[in-house]
């Protein structure tokens with residue numbers, strides 16, 4: 001097939017494609033070649049989301065979303081989903097739904113097992129039937145909260161443990177990948193810290209369209225075999241012992257693996273910077289989120305030259321909550337973008353879906369306007385151009401080089417509406433492995 005009249009980096013070009021790109025330039029159609037007229041629309045390589053959690057996204061599709069619901073509606077919404085077994089709910093936040101524990105859930109749902117995930121992804125709350133079904137005891141895991149000898153139903157950082165208990169809960173990722181393709185995302189980095197060798201294998205075998213492999217880069221624990229980063233989840237409530245942390249990082253580096261540090265608070269950021277100053281930096285090290293970076297940290301961070309993989313989409317998704325909960329001095333440190341770039345730090349836009357909005361165009365818009373869901377400006381000094389935010393999506397998974405529309409590359413493209421800009425763009429058509437992605441059914 002020949003795509004003609006496409007705007008590639010400002011030049012009007014044609015692209016000949018099979019499963020990969022065969023030629024780019026001023027090309028004449030071959031006899032009987034099918035032609036697609038891009039009508040001057042901007043043709044981009046397929047986008048790469050550098051921070052996403054595929055299994056959690058798929059699980060969310062079968063879950064009650066509490067983000068805009070009352071907790072008292074949980075039983076009703078659970079029935080609506082049609083599950084006779086578990087009710088799974090996401091998007092709980094004490095601010096909106098009040099304190100939640102086993103007793104509250106038991107009152108709502110006395111007989112059906114229920115698990116409710118906190119919107120941060122850090123905690124699950126389960127009811128008594130769930131405790132029984134999962135055989136949770138006070139000594140099952142350090143994350144089981146116990147109050148006066150009784151389980152409160154609150155489980156912290158137990159996703160991996162829960163995943164193992166709930167194995168057999170197989171998730172169908174195919175519809176999710178189709179949705180990603182429709183948004184123009186033709187490859188991702190799955191950043192789940194609990195990815196192990198088995199999960200890596202599963203993610204590497206995912207198919208996009210027509211049986212063609214969907215390109216998933218995977219970070220995770222020490223067992224991974226494909227060279228993805230070691231993901232270290234720092235949690236300021238439960239910081240690891242520093243020697244242990246330094247040892248893990250040093251060992252990963254010795255094995256030529258980068259480390260990706262989950263860093264949302266100032267303290268987490270300081271712990272990471274100190275660790276890297278001591279151990280040294282690997283070219284694939286990165287900081288995930290960098291949600292709170294103090295002014296005084298920027299110079300040290302720039303000296304370390306570690307990229308920050310950020311998610312401005314959180315501002316448009318939950319900016320009002322940030323404004324309520326944070327002091328104004330903290331707001332200026334929140335999801336910094338421009339000040340980091342100005343200091344020479346590489347910043348890469350991504351989604352953190354399902355915890356943040358997945359749509360790259362929403363994230364790019366959020367990076368350029370930084371407006372809350374009620375259109376309140378959040379530290380506008382950190383706005384960057386839409387082109388700058390888009391650049392992140394066009395980087396290779398290792399963040400070291402740009403993806404280009406060039407012969408030999410996969411024929412994955414995202415064609416924007418003619419006349420649009422990245423700021424207000426809409427995707428006109430997407431190709432994956434040389435095939436057009438069907439529009440939403």
Ligand SMILES: [Zn+2]
Pocket residue numbers: 051052053191352
């Ligand atoms: Zn994440």
